[in-house]
Amino acid sequence: MCPDLSLSTSLPKRQDAVLLGMASINKDEPALVGTSPELDKAYQKTFGVTVAAMATAVGAVAKQGTVKALPALDGTRLFVVGLGDADVTPDVVRTATGNGLRAIAGQEGVEKLSVAVSLELSDPELIQAAGEGALLGAYRFAPLKAEADPVAVHLVTLVSPVTNAAAKDAVATAAIVSEAVYQARNWTNTPPNLLYPESFANAARAFLKDQKVTVEVLDEKALEKGGYGGILAVGGGSSRAPRLVRMSYAPRGATAHLALVGKGITFDSGGLDIKPAGQMAGMKYDMSGAAAVIAAVQAIAAAGLNVKVTAYAAMAENLPSGTSYRSGDVLTMFDGQTVENYNTDAEGRLVMADAIARAGQDSPDLIVDVATLTGACMVALGLRTGGLITNGEETSDLLLDAAEAAGEDFWELPLTEHMRNQLKSTVADMRSGGSNRWGGALVAGAFLERFVPEGVSWAHLDIAGPAENVEEAYGCTPKGGTGVAVRTLVALAGQLAGR
Incomplete structure (x- = not known):
């Protein structure tokens, strides 16, 4: 508490x-x-x-x-x-x-x-x-x-010595943001046998019930009807079916529309491309992006920020079984594009692609996705710095300014034609990964970019490193789940709202 x-x-x-x-x-x-x-x-x-x-x-x-x-x-x-x-x-x-x-x-x-x-x-x-x-x-x-x-x-x-309205607003904002970060940390620290797609979706609905936020939960039948091929494929190996949570906050008079998308893999075994035991232990944290997005929506609504926010949390459990998807499968995604899957342990980009494509149908001004997406980003930036990939310089500046104001550390990574070309496939519209191991964080970003509607600003936050603090606590960061990106997303919404 x-x-x-x-x-x-x-x-x-x-x-x-x-x-x-x-x-x-x-x-x-x-x-x-x-x-x-x-x-x-x-x-x-x-x-x-x-x-x-x-x-x-x-x-x-x-x-x-x-x-x-x-x-x-x-x-x-x-x-x-x-x-x-x-x-x-x-x-x-x-x-x-x-x-x-x-x-x-x-x-x-x-x-x-x-x-x-x-x-x-x-x-x-x-x-x-x-x-x-x-x-x-x-x-x-x-x-x-x-x-x-x-x-x-x-x-x-x-x-x-200062107790004017601005000071009181600052105290109220600090309390709202901190409560949201607490919830994100609590979710990420919860064991995976207790937090799975259905229970996570229910917890999100309960957390948002006191705010002016509309919550819709798509179960496996609704996902199949809607054509969410990525989410269904990733969640197909588990007896606990996937979910997609859609959240909408639409204050009267808002002129900016922000879409948020969070990765909610409640446990990632790697699927049939199973992880080594030492790498699997911390995979309850693979839903940190969804936790950050849900918590940020609650804080934005609680603070009464005058910005429209539509958010998606893509939830699935990636386990091996007779119904698991395979490397080499061709998946038809929500927007109709086909993907040649290259590795069942690269599942996050598949659920995110479906959710990003769906968010694009809401005609937002900006889409920001948050995911513990790649180990490659951790290799590049370490455990305390998240990666940022965008499709425009103004968007980069906006996100970096928000992160600086929030006191969170992100570093911009490039998105090049060479990396985009790594996704070429002979059997589908694209591959979900490159032909070699190099630049994995960039290839993943290039893949997600393919599902962003033309003309829409987009930013990708790879929080694989800072989502879990495996070292000793420091500053206001505890050991375990950190709740990273919540503060940045709230600060971003505040900028768009003109505060």
Whole structure:
């Protein structure tokens, strides 16, 4: 459960923990950020020194990524997080508060803490970043135990001298976005025996029920009737039939129309081209794109952004059986194009192609698809950076600006004629992959591009690397499912809505 978030002009009198900052000023001179005369007076009375002096004594520094605990004051624990240079950016604040709240929430035996974040937040962008960092840093996936673990943090208060309408809007946005990211993380962390196409579709409907979002779920009969050859082929090997979830948010007066498409492979064994055991363990995360899209739609609607959004989550379980599709099969896709399948472990592009083609029928201004699509993207960009492929420079700029504002890392990859030519087939309109292993992320992007209607702007986000954090937690990113792309998609919708 996402903690509550509030705004205050001063440090609340009774808090379980207070997060302060240490910044570097005047040629690397450290300075404590966020303390108050009242706090200093109480600290001097108890310990004989100011909070700043104690922070220096215990080794608190301005270096980003550092967190130091100070002696408690009347039951209130004080923590100091490194901010780096005093001229902080929203991303620095988001990361720092994430580090601080992870440290606070990670204490042994804590539950239902109230935490004040006092970092001299002076403008709405910094307030929103601090709110997101704090809430996302406090995230813990609830283990599936007979007796649930207690919630570590239940309330975060941001201390700021600014409490005007813009500041309050920033707090509200941070809470909405963080709740959406929490849900995306929870879905991606859920074991695949509990989250499969039907249950995932039901969960999406339940999550959106309180918003002005119309939800339609296409089951296997509707998919067959509609000609969704890619989704049906991928899901054909499992006893759990595929689903396509269509979501529509259409506020009155919206002038821009954004289409979102998410990959929802609830478990990917590789199909008949089965994965090695070591590569199969993390394949519950192969639905991260769909989780991000569904969560983003909820946040966009909850924030009341004035942009029309039509979204599709293509859900299937890719398993080997007597009814599995094969390498070499020719599939007829939703838009009538035929595809020579080259590998049953390249299933994501097939379900995405059907959903992108369907999204194109809604006449959007921009289609953005999100998928844990290729290991090749991870080889190229590592585990923390997603790939971006688009069909136009303006679209690239728009997506990169949204990602920067959201504090998520994407890097643009090229789409060349050479890669497009890798898809030539002698038995169908195209192959689903190239004739060699090189440039796999680019070939996959070129394949998806074939299903984008002519004249429609399109962007592809390959989140194969950052969707799961297999290393230690950092900033506001936990170990496990990260909920990556939710913040970028919400920021993008905000740009299109003129906010």
